[in-house]
Amino acid sequence: MADSFSLRNVLENFKSCLSDNKEVYIKYYISGWRELVSFMNSLGSVFSFISKDAVSKIQILENFLMGENGTHYLTVQSMVKYELDNELVDLTKRGSHPESGCRTLLRLHRALRWLQLFLESLRTSTEDSKTSVMCSEAYNASLAQHHPWIIRKAAGVAFCALPGRDAFFEVMNAGSHQEVVTLLGEALPLISEVYQITEDLYAKNKLLDLP
Numbered sequence: 001m002a003d004s005f006s007l008r009n010v011l012e013n014f015k016s017c018l019s020d021n022k023e024v025y026i027k028y029y030i031s032g033w034r035e036l037v038s039f040m041n042s043l044g045s046v047f048s049f050i051s052k053d054a055v056s057k058i059q060i061l062e063n064f065l066m067g068e069n070g071t072h073y074l075t076v077q078s079m080v081k082y083e084l085d086n087e088l089v090d091l092t093k094r095g096s097h098p099e100s101g102c103r104t105l106l107r108l109h110r111a112l113r114w115l116q117l118f119l120e121s122l123r124t125s126t127e128d129s130k131t132s133v134m135c136s137e138a139y140n141a142s143l144a145q146h147h148p149w150i151i152r153k154a155a156g157v158a159f160c161a162l163p164g165r166d167a168f169f170e171v172m173n174a175g176s177h178q179e180v181v182t183l184l185g186e187a188l189p190l191i192s193e194v195y196q197i198t199e200d201l202y203a204k205n206k207l208l209d210l211p
């Protein structure tokens, strides 16, 4: 539910993501994204084209996880191995597997980089920092490179509708400004670790440019 969002829940999910041997559980990865999407929805309908796309990607992964081959989708590592071994991924151009788990997760993975940059700049921001500026800088340094002009344009319009820094800290629902900053300091290393493990795995398997 939109009004039950708390930054703490996001943190909990990303914490639960990592197994003892540093594999990434898809279940918690997508729960983390669901939390973030519910947060974004509470910010207003200008963001709905973004949340629709995120939800559809979360749903694709959830369907794999719940489906008959679900055991192969327990972790990002097992998914990559299973889909590659069974030639279930379109590697160079879109073909018979336009919605593979690998390419779908890659889209969220790139968005996780945006999140990491955005949260880091929120954490270190000062009273006169603007959320819209922090958000678009994080976007330009990450996701934007993968988006066509029209999406970049629409994203830019949406960013202008972001609440100011004070209100933003408020809706994160994690206590005082100082408490939010502390929590961000705890959350970021976890998010970064999940990001880096996925990035290395995708790089090793040459999956970073999946169509």
Ligand SMILES: CCCCCCCCCCCCC/C=C/[C@@H](O)[C@H](COP(=O)(O)O)NC(=O)CCCCCCCCCCCCCCC
Binding pocket: 007, 036, 037, 039, 040, 043, 047, 049, 050, 053, 054, 107, 108, 110, 111, 114, 135, 139, 143, 151, 155, 162, 172, 211
């Ligand atoms: C709170 C501010 C929200 C700003 C969100 C920044 C991300 C902007 C992304 C714009 C994406 C526009 C939608 C369309 C995307 C697709 O074209 C594109 C490519 O997909 P395709 O290869 O299947 O065609 N899709 C993507 O790149 C995946 C985008 C997933 C975006 C997820 C964003 C969730 C944001 C959650 C915000 C939470 C704020 C956190 C503060 C505590």
